[in-house]
Amino acid sequence: MPAVRDVLGVREYGASHGSHDHAHFQILIGLGGVLELELAGRGQRIAAGDGCVVPPGERHDFEARNGARCLVLDSHTGDWARVGSAPAPATLALAHYLAQACTQQLPRAQQLGPALLLEAWSPCSALPPARPRRAIDWDTLAHWALAGGPHTTVAELAARVHLSAAQLAARCRDERGQSTQHWLRDLRLAQAREWRAQGLSVAEVARRSGYRSPSALTAAQRRARG
Template sequence: MPSAIHLVPLDTTTKHHDHDHHQIVIGVDGHAEFEIEGLGGSIAPLSGCIVPASHVHYYEGVGDNRHLILNLPPTSFPLAGAQQELSRLFDAPLFFSLDEALTRYLDFLVQELARLQEGAPQPLMHQDMLASTFLSCLNVRMQPSRQHSSGLKRIDLDALDRYIQRHLSQRLNVAHLARQACLSEAHFNDCFRRQTGITPYQYLLTRRLRAARHLLLSTRLPLSEIADQTGFSSQSALSHAFRRSFGHPPSALRRPTPPTILTSDG
């Protein structure tokens, strides 16, 4: 499946779904609200978000709006072969802003899409090439030159766990963890992946879900309060993440066990 670029308005009622391709959403006109597996943020013109494949996300356009949507299957040209390194952009959900140079490229993309909609001929892989250029430029800005593995710092996971536990209700993100480790976010991501085999976002989400599971089993707190105490932006965000991780909704842990019926031999 090739990549695809669309310029569309987002529905002004809240929708949610997930899909098996990566996605980048960029504001052109108007605003939108996004929540991606518990990470919430706003998109204004010249800002956007990264939605990794299989991540449940809620979204809602605000008033009149237009957003540029890049749909990127993991095996599409912009993420395959020699460009496979660009797939690291989708390690975790992320909100970002465009600098002046990327703003000019966004203007070009919008004009190019308008030209194609007017019936201009579209060469084979044209949208793939447009998406590939954008991803490469975004990657340069978000993933500064990486240090060789010999220079990667070993992260104190015990200290990081204590920090997460103390601040879990504060909507922690990867940038907070990187600052705690005294590393740039890009270097922290590299160190963490090499040391643990997973991304910092996956690690943080696991800690949130374990804490939520403990509170479900050991307290009678309402689910909305548990979501707040474990850093999820809403009760629904916790429920979706919980179901994806454990295969059942949080409420399943609180359903009473049916009583055992004893029978006599007469």
Template structure:
């Protein structure tokens, strides 16, 4: 699953639009006016020069009775999962936000492209939870799984291989790849099945080698895989 790129924009806020949430991170920085929010039942007022990080699933509503102009970052970058809700480096973030807003208005693409990364860097430091966690070598794990596609693999097989609990591995898989452990395995099964079929391997033999119980089930899954 390919995640959409981070997007920076400048938006004007007025009347409330109703309570909602996002499946991505949203960073708000007030350039002018005051933006009033209610996030998970708690009131927050963002005066000019203040910012707030909203995480995926945070229910929120907002309004600016006198109008407000904000720099907005919409991103799936998991770096933000480990950053504070309010900026630690407020002065640097404020100066950067003003620069990025001007760059957007003047269509300076380089600043806009680098903006999401720079904003994360000026926002604060990653928590120890992030810094101390065990890295996953996804390429190595993919090779390990690819050698065992004919076997009935389950999520705990993969989590044991990378020395994590199953729950930790499931969370990391969703966070870093965008899908579940078994979707990860399925992608590898179907990619290998496609290679085998392209090389002239029969459907029955390909199904056996990649762990499908029947050629028809594999063929139907391949059809959906090709069109996705």
């Protein structure tokens, strides 16, 4: 299977509220205006020169009341889990150049841009050397997640295996082929199917699974089936 390509681009944000998550890292660098972002329950303002790394599977809300322009990188590179929360000062100049390269459709700059951005964000001297990764017992983690009930969070899962949420997201993508949120959702839906097979009503299964109504549960099951 060919490697998934990182995608670099420039996006304009407006006053309309948005909310989503995605299965890859998303790196945002402000070029103009102010983007209001809520990530993992914390508010953040991305003005010119500010940056943010959104981990895979992390739902985030965003809006720009007076408009905002950002360089956006959608990346499947796991090294983004190891960078600092804010970009190094030199990153802004590179971001402006890459934004111009995207606008002018310069293929070489767009191809090399993701790697250059990662290097500029946290220079090699600031990145700790990669250590051997401790194996995750996914079956045991799944059992623990389900035993904790429907409100177990990704942060709690990560703490259980001594990782940050971003590190767990990268490991889940590499080892399970999906985001942490989707892995947890699939576990809960599989458990819901077992409860239904045992004769529980749809309403009771929805309550136990943490869905607000039977229709919300059936809608989630339809989405999971594609």
